Amino acid sequence: MSVQSHELHLLTGSYALDAVTGPELAAFEKHLDRCGPCATEVRGLREAAARLAMATAIAPPQEMRQRVLATAPLTRQLPPPGRNLLPRAGRRRVSPSQAGITGAILALAAAVVFLFAARVTTQHQLDQARASNRAVAAVLAAPDARVESATATVGGTVTAVVSVSQHEAVVSSAGVPVLPATKVYQLWVMSPSGARSAGLLPASHAGTTAPVLASGVRAGDRLGITVEPAGGTAQPTTAAVVVMPVTA
Numbered sequence: 717m718s719v720q721s722h723e724l725h726l727l728t729g730s731y732a733l734d735a736v737t738g739p740e741l742a743a744f745e746k747h748l749d750r751c752g753p754c755a756t757e758v759r760g761l762r763e764a765a766a767r768l769a770m771a772t773a774i775a776p777p778q779e780m781r782q783r784v785l786a787t788a789p790l791t792r793q794l795p796p797p798g799r800n801l802l803p804r805a806g807r808r809r810v811s812p813s814q815a816g817i818t819g820a821i822l823a824l825a826a827a828v829v830f831l832f833a834a835r836v837t838t839q840h841q842l843d844q845a846r847a848s849n850r851a852v853a854a855v856l857a858a859p860d861a862r863v864e865s866a867t868a869t870v871g872g873t874v875t876a877v878v879s880v881s882q883h884e885a886v887v888s889s890a891g892v893p894v895l896p897a898t899k900v901y902q903l904w905v906m907s908p909s910g911a912r913s914a915g916l917l918p919a920s921h922a923g924t925t926a927p928v929l930a931s932g933v934r935a936g937d938r939l940g941i942t943v944e945p946a947g948g949t950a951q952p953t954t955a956a957v958v959v960m961p962v963t964a
Contacts, residue, residue, distance in 0.1 A: 728754050732761035761853060852929055855879045855886045868892055868941070868958040880935050880964050887917075887939060888927040892957075894920050895943065902948045903928050906938040906959070916948050917941070935964040 724747040727736055731744055748755050855861060858879035865875045872891030879885070887903055895901065901917040914930035930939065940956040 725751070725754060728757045728761060732758050757850070851884065852886055852927060855882060855884045855929070858882055862963070864960050866958050866960050870943075870957045874941060874958045874960065876939055876960055878933060878939075878962055880933070880962065883931065883933050885930045885933045885939060885962070886927045887914075887930060887941075889917065889920075889925045889941075892920065892925065898946050899943055900946055900948060901925070901941050901957075902944045902952075903930060904940045904942065904952060904956075905930055905933055906940050907934070907936070911940065911952050913948060913950070914939075933962055935962055937962045 724744055727744045736744055856877055858881060860881050861877050861879045863877050865873055868874055870893050872889055874889045877886045903914040903917060904911040905914050915928045917928055918926045939960045941958050942952045942954045942956050944953060
């Protein structure tokens with residue numbers, strides 16, 4: 717399957733997360749050699765993914781080691797490269813998860829890849845996606861970036877990477893309860909003049925919500941999350957499940 721030239725620009729996020737394979741991988745790496753903007757974006761996204769991984773890392777449960785050891789003898793191993801022990805009719809493509817990628821890595825990928833691997837078709841959408849990617853990467857890589865974490869009253873942890881110099885914050889969560897379809901988690905920037913919506917947290921995937929970029933954040937503000945009706949509200953209607961101060 718050939719890859720259209722305009723589609724190659726959309727693979728920067730997937731490539732940064734090692735999620736491009738086969739003909740697409742070969743085509744994109746050739747493209748990367750002659751496309752400076754894509755090469756720069758890949759470097760920035762890899763740095764951003766590393767920063768986000770450190771920000772949202774959680775310790776695995778103690779019983780995980782025992783479960784892995786108990787399962788290993790029962791799990792069929794992949795054949796050496798170049799060999800396939802199954803008859804041709806029984807062959808099927810092996811997915812990355814089947815190739816031994818750990819659950820922690822998958823959770824991180826799910827939290828980040830939504831920003832970087834969206835399949836957009838128009839130049840305007842592509843420009844918007846790239847602008848969002850660069851904004852998130854800039855916050856995570858900012859020299860004054862601070863990582864703050866807090867436990868939500870409903871359970872789970874909320875993590876914010878804040879850059880006061882850029883007046884922005886990247887907020888994600890892990891382990892928060894899944895809400896019914898009629899409710900959403902809404903992020904607010906709270907200042908002495910009132911609360912301003914910074915967007916809705918996306919639906920949880922594997923226990924983790926994808927990052928949300930909050931703009932106009934200044935020292936002395938607070939980042940808060942409330943549970944609101946689907947679609948969000950203009951002002952908070954419930955008590956915040958977590959409030960995090962923004963310090964210089």
